[in-house]
Amino acid sequence: MLAPSFETSFPPAVTEAATAGIEITLDSILGERPVRVSPAVDAPEGPMLAAIISFIGEMKWSLTLMVTEPVGVALVERFCGLKLPFDGEDMADAIGEIVNVIAGEVTLQLEKRRMRGRMSLPTVVRGQALQLIANRSAASYRVAYRLSFGDFSVRFLAAGTSLFARLPGK
């Protein structure tokens, strides 16, 4: 059961598909299924990368994967077998590709739940102690995961809620 601090305004069917997509993909890449934990209230210190990918279907929403340097380096090393410097272009490229692979599985999981989700190309942002600030009207959901080499978080955001009524599970 998720901790009550998790935001719950996001459509549950989409949340289920998205979290399943993340967990299945990372299990497949790492041979280790990420475990859900309560998200930290404060943003982690230090350099970070955020990879964002959007979906268009019954609703428009985005998935943002946020990783710190130690987690990003370890994740990419397990993904492509290369220990890349965190501040390099290839690191951003690889994190973008990981979120792209996750998005492919999310699309499949949406389809299994009778929803559509055409995905965009990924965008990767680099910064210090990144925080994603959502508009008040945006529906959002934040989930944090633990892997053997560290924690990371994922945020789902959707602007406007008028289309949610058409979604299964809502």
Add this chain to the structure above:
Amino acid sequence: MNLKLNALVVDDSRVMRGMVMETLRKTGLADFHFVEAEDGHDALNKMTANSIHIAFVDWNMPNMTGIDFIRASRAHAMRNDEDPVPMVMVTSEKTMGKIQEALDDAGAEGFISKPFTADEMKRKVAKAVEKALAVQLRKLRLRRDAQIAEAETESKSKLFGRLFG
């Protein structure tokens, strides 16, 4: 005969292109010589500039998607009465609709979803690689037969020259 296959790897991610090439080398299916392209437009240019025998193509890319590149490439081959180059989609897309669109509508020879292992890659691209090798072998034999025929004609013409010249 040791055939080298010129393989075009099309992906907007440099890291992923490296992973595809490394995995293909590991399969041991052929002696690949790789040419890289960043999107569908770049791939069309590289197809024209190089003698490409097989292509491994991502779906979602800027400028021109992989599926549009496959359609354009096959249309070009048809217009010019050439053998179509076998194409394999290597993509994060994995829904049945996308698989059918690639294989049945666009004419891709294979479909691999990311992430992949060397074993999966080997199993799913073997048919396309065999086809590419067969096409190349046929072209080499035709070229060799043409060279033999040309040499025979030249030799006959020299003989006639000596006898009646």
